[in-house]
Amino acid sequence: MVLADPNLPGRQATPSEAAAPQPWNVQDSAELYGLERWGDPYFSINLRGHVSVQPRGERGGSLDLVELVEGLQGRNLNLPLLIRFDDILEDRLESLHAAFERAITRYGYSGRYQGVFPVKCNQQRHVVEELVSCGRRWHFGLEAGSKAELLIALSLIDDPEALLICNGYKDQRYIETAILARRLGRRPVVVIEQADEVQRIIDASKELGAAPLIGIRARLSSRSTGRWGSSVGEKAKFGLPVPEILSTVEALREAGLLEELRLLHFHVGSQINDIAVVKDALQEASRIYVELHKLGAPMGYLDVGGGLGIDYDGSRTATAASTNYSLQNYANDVVATVKEGCEPHGVTVPTLVSESGRAIASHFSVLVFNVLGTGGLPLDTPAIGDEEPLIVRNLRDTLEGIHTLASDGSADVSRLQEAWNDALKFKDDALAAFRLGYLSLTDRSRAEQLTWACARALVERLPSDSVLPDELQSLPAVLARTYYANLSIFRSAPDTWAIQQLFPLMPLHRLGERPTELGHFADLTCDSDGRLNRFIADGRSKPLLELHRLRPEEPYLIGMFLGGAYQEVMGNLHNLFGTTDAVHIRLAPGGEYQVDHVVRGDTNAEVLTAMEHNPEALLERLRVASEQSIRCNQLQIAEARRLMDHLESSLRQSTYLQS
Numbered sequence: 123m124v125l126a127d128p129n130l131p132g133r134q135a136t137p138s139e140a141a142a143p144q145p146w147n148v149q150d151s152a153e154l155y156g157l158e159r160w161g162d163p164y165f166s167i168n169l170r171g172h173v174s175v176q177p178r179g180e181r182g183g184s185l186d187l188v189e190l191v192e193g194l195q196g197r198n199l200n201l202p203l204l205i206r207f208d209d210i211l212e213d214r215l216e217s218l219h220a221a222f223e224r225a226i227t228r229y230g231y232s233g234r235y236q237g238v239f240p241v242k243c244n245q246q247r248h249v250v251e252e253l254v255s256c257g258r259r260w261h262f263g264l265e266a267g268s269k270a271e272l273l274i275a276l277s278l279i280d281d282p283e284a285l286l287i288c289n290g291y292k293d294q295r296y297i298e299t300a301i302l303a304r305r306l307g308r309r310p311v312v313v314i315e316q317a318d319e320v321q322r323i324i325d326a327s328k329e330l331g332a333a334p335l336i337g338i339r340a341r342l343s344s345r346s347t348g349r350w351g352s353s354v355g356e357k358a359k360f361g362l363p364v365p366e367i368l369s370t371v372e373a374l375r376e377a378g379l380l381e382e383l384r385l386l387h388f389h390v391g392s393q394i395n396d397i398a399v400v401k402d403a404l405q406e407a408s409r410i411y412v413e414l415h416k417l418g419a420p421m422g423y424l425d426v427g428g429g430l431g432i433d434y435d436g437s438r439t440a441t442a443a444s445t446n447y448s449l450q451n452y453a454n455d456v457v458a459t460v461k462e463g464c465e466p467h468g469v470t471v472p473t474l475v476s477e478s479g480r481a482i483a484s485h486f487s488v489l490v491f492n493v494l495g496t497g498g499l500p501l502d503t504p505a506i507g508d509e510e511p512l513i514v515r516n517l518r519d520t521l522e523g524i525h526t527l528a529s530d531g532s533a534d535v536s537r538l539q540e541a542w543n544d545a546l547k548f549k550d551d552a553l554a555a556f557r558l559g560y561l562s563l564t565d566r567s568r569a570e571q572l573t574w575a576c577a578r579a580l581v582e583r584l585p586s587d588s589v590l591p592d593e594l595q596s597l598p599a600v601l602a603r604t605y606y607a608n609l610s611i612f613r614s615a616p617d618t619w620a621i622q623q624l625f626p627l628m629p630l631h632r633l634g635e636r637p638t639e640l641g642h643f644a645d646l647t648c649d650s651d652g653r654l655n656r657f658i659a660d661g662r663s664k665p666l667l668e669l670h671r672l673r674p675e676e677p678y679l680i681g682m683f684l685g686g687a688y689q690e691v692m693g694n695l696h697n698l699f700g701t702t703d704a705v706h707i708r709l710a711p712g713g714e715y716q717v718d719h720v721v722r723g724d725t726n727a728e729v730l731t732a733m734e735h736n737p738e739a740l741l742e743r744l745r746v747a748s749e750q751s752i753r754c755n756q757l758q759i760a761e762a763r764r765l766m767d768h769l770e771s772s773l774r775q776s777t778y779l780q781s
């Protein structure tokens with residue numbers, strides 16, 4: 123709901139408004155944007171009304187995000203800017219391990235937990251390197267789904283105990299690579315996802331006289347819910363149904379490779395919203411694990427895949443943008459269910475492996491962009507002209523009438539509705555009069571502006587606690603403004619477009635100030651889908667976000683949070699907007715920060731080259747064209763030089779707008 127802005131220009135404050143300046147503080151902002159629900163413990167609001175970051179979670183230390191952005195801009199980094207907090211990445215890794223350690227102690231589980239990071243979630247070199255280096259103390263490994271990812275995993279992991287899970291479609295070369303990597307002292311596990319892979323593994327092992335560690339991906343019959351529900355069940359793309367698991371075991375036995383079958387894997391899909399789905403899958407997988415053991419495979423590892431969800435909207439519900447469980451609930455259920463599945467059958471419990479990507483990588487990166495301007499209906503009251511026609515005067519009277527109504531939420535709904543009906547009637551009259559030639563363009567403009575001024579004054583008076591008639595209910599949306607964002611959602615937040623993913627978005631400053639506008643964001647691309655118009659709301663979504671009115675000459679910075687997983691690599695070059703500048707930040711002793719890595723975004727020359735254009739050749743053609751225009755006296759030499767200067771320097775610059 124939009125609330126009164128006592129500083130609206132072009133309008134006299136009425137006594138009732140002056141008497142009711144509702145106070146607003148940072149706590150109100152924290153509640154409005156749900157910060158404590160999704161941001162804890164990493165994001166909060168400080169007393170200056172800025173978002174602050176606690177990169178080490180509960181272990182202390184914080185950074186003012188606005189000051190940080192200013193400091194980075196001072197280093198010639200541009201908005202939109204992706205800020206990666208490596209401390210958060212480390213803290214997430216620690217939280218995951220701590221949760222499993224607590225669960226293992228609590229249930230007296232006699233095995234261990236040993237996770238891997240699915241590289242596809244964020245393949246950026248600095249990100250994977252950071253995870254490998256922080257994860258060393260737990261022998262944390264990597265999961266690869268393609269040859270290129272396998273190359274990353276093989277070269278970055280040098281811990282002989284860390285697991286290297288090889289998923290995805292595999293040809294002979296992929297399998298041979300994994301076998302040979304075992305000789306390098308790595309621990310790759312080739313997971314059979316398709317029935318025909320077993321023969322390739324057998325062939326490659328014969329050829330090389332050595333075998334890989336082998337895993338089997340089971341196609342569970344338990345159903346999932348949510349977007350990725352189709353990754354499991356009988357129609358899933360990957361995994362072996364039970365009959366194929368059995369024939370694979372027999373094939374391995376015949377080839378003398380059953381000794382190498384060590385791991386059972388399943389993956390229910392990403393962002394599991396409902397813990398009941400996890401439990402069902404775990405029960406079924408534990409049963410299969412026990413049976414594989416009985417069939418004579420040594421086993422040892424149960425890999426529960428990814429799917430550990432993120433509570434994007436903080437509602438703690440089994441809805442798409444949330445989860446009805448915590449990290450600890452998840453770890454408890456994995457540990458307890460596997461124990462219950464194995465111990466009664468006298469089977470030693472396995473080392474538990476998980477491939478959590480989203481849960482590890484979402485929090486650590488924050489995308490900051492600036493707003494270039496706003497658009498929407500003109501809301502200011504127009505100045506009174508000489509001899510205004512009756513229709514316009516009627517609208518002025520209606521507006522004044524609205525101003526006399528209470529603005530503290532106690533106004534009578536039927537009087538508000540009556541005023542709005544009047545305003546709409548006079549507006550229609552004005553349009554009719556204009557069409558018939560009785561109203562000038564200026565007066566028609568006054569009539570329209572007065573109508574929207576009435577709408578705004580009404581919105582300020584809508585009671586929040588009573589049920590409103592539809593016309594009044596939809597007024598705030600009618601008045602909503604478009605905030606033009608210096609970003610491409612196709613590059614930086616593709617899932618908001620592709621799968622209607624919700625990410626928390628909020629201003630980074632002015633949080634001690636009441637946001638008086640409702641708005642949505644339009645991005646820089648020429649695509650009508652290039653918008654952010656779904657925002658988190660308790661378990662649902664809302665089409666408009668509470669924002670502040672822009673101030674002249676003052677930047678308005680917005681943060682998109684929890685986007686560290688999948689967004690970067692899924693992003694594309696729509697309209698040739700390239701990657702943004704990115705930085706890796708670490709908290710330094712003394713409350714300062716250090717910039718560990720700077721990753722420059724694409725320049726215009728780079729995105730052109732990516733599409734096979736030759737930037738130099740493009741420039742040369744324009745130079746020839748400008749020489750021609752100079753000869754025909756259409757262009758001055760100085761102008762031609764200015765044009766070429768602009769073109770040349772933009773080739774070296776970011777694809778986004780300069781602030």
Ligand SMILES: *Cc1c(COP(=O)(O)O)cnc(C)c1O
Pocket residue numbers: 240242243265289389391392393427428429430477478479480481687
């Ligand atoms: C994508 C994927 C993951 C990661 O899933 P998250 O939901 O991000 O944890 C893990 N394992 C496999 C096989 C995957 O395909």
